[in-house]
Amino acid sequence: MVILAAFALWPLFVLVQMSLSEVGPAEIVGNWSFVGLRNFVDVLGDFETWKAILRTIGLCAILVISNLVLGFIAATVLSTTGRTASAVLGILVFVWALPPLVSGSVWRFLLDDTGTLNAILGLLGISPVNWLSDPALALWSVSAVVAWASLPFSILIMRGGLLAVNPELIEAAAIDGAGFWTTRWRIILPLMRPTLWILAVITVLYAFRSFDFFYVMTQGGPGTSTNTLPVLSYYTAFTNFDMSTGATIAVVSMVVVLAFAVPYVRTIKNEETS
Template structure:
């Protein structure tokens, strides 16, 4: 027979932190350890001959070489252009689309469904589709030919390729910004808009003096997320142009990939990846602060 004390004994209580151990271990194995290896590779001399063996330590020599060359800063400049295009699209066109979709109805539901579908498409699928449309003999040049215009080298011209791919990236990111801003618009109390209308404010004045100030935290967080997305955007550029023609679409992520897996200079590829990661980390700091401020308010 069991003792009565056994029946009176309650369940074993463990601190909540114990249940985080599996998640922490998984995160360390899949995220922290690869970052450690990446930083170690950027501080070493690694190539195809010693990728499996010992890595000679070279300190900051790889960073000095990368920062002293023009290729890195040209890639940073191209990435900045992509960031500018995405910011203009996500903030301006995203706000315009969110304003149109703010009214609930069947048409808005259909448009939102299409936007979610576009946003959920794998980049390799949408990128391949746009590559087919934007080639010199693609459908878009075919439409231009129907109206008497000559073909445009959307992807084959060094002057057009970066803008073309940036436009495709902005097209793919626009649904997310529109959905975020639509949620922010729907969260604004209707009493404020009615009070502004009673005070004689027109639609434009209400948008600029009432709606936009209330959306400022959402716009700020969306701008930071957009910049982070631009600095880590790789898939569309790889699928559509592979960094070409020449180096016209060689952004930071593309440059890191090419150095590591095309020229097999693992050290330089890791160095560019770390530099790109530092840009993302710098952009993540104001994002975290904004989220904390929003939670506290």
């Protein structure tokens, strides 16, 4: 509890205090002037904040859909034992364990205007694509990389859930004539609903803290086209040196996450009491 208070609760308290105060380079050390909700009014009245919220929600949608759908399909395929499945699982663990700084730098090289992917497209007679320098594509390109980096975790979690299902249920479904994917869709998937709920919430939390890839690959650009809430908060606080506004954006991000997490907690409590 002491460690939790020191490394989580106290910084959170300071963050909220900063969002309710006027804090700049001159005031960072010393007493902070209390301004109430003025920072929140300014932040929520700024169109850039709402665009950052929409970008972050779009990133959440991409991650949730890709992680749950592709993750379930891949976990189903890898739920069998064998050398091939073990080798693929080892690769997945390696991909998941890669630091975002490393994998983001590699993907930035691959997706550069003169990078490897465009070189391959050139060999096929296809014009190069501005994956990271086109404002219309940059957000989707980085979001795809974030989804790629988070997918192994989803596969491993859902594979564990699949292996925990009673084999007798699968055998009974097979005797009744249910096919492979019918069994997964009609029997196994409903049994994994709590796991999918937890995974969905974790994925949303991951999306709202995905700063590394955006910073390494685009630094919020071109322009502000890839400014999600974490990126906007960082540049506001440490580039524009407006610490109070940056803290306010971080608090807004936290409130949006709570809006997603509270329904999940209520659902779990209802299932436990029913």
